[in-house]
Amino acid sequence: MKYTRADFPKDFLFGVATSAYQIEGHAQGGAGPTHWDSFAATPGNVVRAESGDLACDHLHRFEQDFDLIREAGFDCYRFSTSWARVLPEGRGPVNQAGLDYYDRLADALLERGIRPCATLYHWELPSALADLGGWRNRDIANWFADFTEIIMRRIGDRMYSVAPINEPWCVSWLSHFEGHHAPGLRDIRATARAMHHVLLAHGRAIQAMRGLGMSNLGAVFNLEWAEPADDTLEARAAADLYDGIYNRFFLGGVFNKAYPENVLHGLQAHLPDGWQDDFDTIGTPVDWCGLNYYTRKLIAPADTPWPSLQEVPGPLPKTQMGWEIEPGALTRFLTRTARDYTGDLPIYVTENGMASPERQQDDDRIDYLNQHLAAVQDALDQGVPVKGYFIWSLLDNYEWALGYEKRFGLVDVDFDTLERRPKASFRAMQTALAQGDPVSVPMAQPRGAMHDHWNLVADIGGTNTRLGVVTNGTLTDLRKSPTGTLPEFLAALHDLCAEIGTPPRAVVAAGAGPVRNGTIRLTNANLDLSEADIATATGADHTFVINDFTAAAWSVAEITGDDVQALQGDPTPPKGTRLVVGPGTGLGVGALLYSEGHYHTVSGEGGHVGLSPRTRDEVNVFEAARRIAPECFFGNSLTLEAEMFLSGTGLPILYRALGMTAGQPDTPALPAKDILQAARDGSDPVAMRAAQIFTTHLGAVMGDMAVTVMPTGGVFLVGGVAEKNRWLFGDDFLAAFNAGGRFDALRQAFGVYVSEQAEFGIVGANNFCKNALAR
């Protein structure tokens, strides 16, 4: 080689690159089918219909391949993870063997002192997602973010750097407009959508990794210099459009949050609605930019519909691919990218190399590498922050539509025996890299930087709010603050996120009031809170507002025998549908329905079923209550809304009515707390009678509601009132619950429990959250 490590700045990184489908052997190890398998199996798409089924069998030979990387002295290895190897269906069940494989791969690199540089997607889309429209479907951004999180949770801590997607132009234009790569479409609408969605998916993946605490995240673009075929205005415009489509569309989206005008001219009509609103996600800041560079093209106008251009053969020397060798364009790309897009951000040449038929003495490759390293030197001289250079490729491999014919490797592979033999270029690089100071760049993510993602749960009361931090499913921090106005409440959410330093994955806010179209009307706090407001304040991907009794119902979803006092039935509540009743300010009733292994909630207004006198002497009491609160009675009957006696608001009315029937018309409306206290210590006969009516009617109503939902998982009393007044729930309560005419036995068969969980609103919001995210 003309250059050695010593000719480059201190800590300049040298690496080799590969990709999963091109080397691993996709038919092995439990990976799911991908669109490249079916594309290759369709005659006419790939030379000799070759596929990546076995490729270099890297899956079983990676240790030996990594020994070669170490032997050559490279600092980094750029590899890709196969989505379908980790998630055979693209979503849902994980192939454990796939995750284990990438885990061992990460360790094997670090053991050899090689920095792992991951690309999450290098083109083999799981077939199940291709069936749903693949890159044409906007949902792919979220599918991809989920995959990102699954794989990076496992190996992210050991990655030096990560980029989501290799070469957005190839994923979209080459594969959906030119049809040369899977899925082999030729459709401009599909193309426009793929171009936009691939960038959206990139942004979502970056956000997912930031959420895990990861750093050194980038984006990898392939660039092709467009040279006008002649000096005419038309040729210059055609070349400019080629440059727009190929290069500036993707760089512009990610770094400038804008697409080039000349490209929009032809594509805008085909872009998905609302594309302009996605730039904040697409442009999520990255830490570096990777450029893959191979060649330039001569471009002339063509008499076709938009983009009305064509490539024409150029005069420069060519590689085995037929690609012209033009190192000067690499310098121009490096300077232009820094100037127009990335400023001071580190730039890496993430791929550069050539295909050559020379299987041992590949002097042509050595020459190509020398010329392009000289081009990097020129850019460095002009002040471009180029930080590294990766050669494509370590091994001869599956060159996509060109099968195994085009050899890009520094190491020759015999595709019959799978034997590896280093070529002259490998030895030349080994010599070059041995000269100069060893690099002192870290090997992986900073220790302890990665964390599990967290969720924020809120229990919003009329006066106070509780904010819970949930890490890995468990409550790790609980804050109490005044609910305040809407801006104050949102500021409290925002400040908590700022303090933690990353946005939560999900926020669940529970409060008293009706929920409609993603907004809860918080009746006590008198404010309207929307899921969109919460998303803006916190940056969370998923936000939910739920009714407090939905939360209360969820609070018993994972309840154990330790968390309850059993009044009747099995000491450990069995799994099954559960009825939850909470006498508080009002009377809350929720049902947690169980079917096929999952819980669901229904929100009803069980607190407002009818309550009628149970005994003859109660008739007077109900009649008196009717004079106090006539609006709560059902027509002309003596039946009233249950909540009117069975709650903190109702108990004082019952107490007054009892006073009136006992000939004490000026009985005060004592607060519920005082009534219960007086009843408990036996100091006030009216209060004792009120407590008696309260408990028997509550028991009876709960028994009635139980018969309608069949809570084989138990009936639960939740909330402070029940917990603080356990003495209320004795024999009379149970007798009333169990009295069901010919259905006494049925009622007796239900377990009845007092929940002892503190913060049931927070517990419930957390259980709701886990369930919602799992769906």
Ligand code: FCB
């Ligand atoms: C790049 C691809 C890589 C390989 C080389 C030759 O565009 O990223 O997979 O095909 O070209």
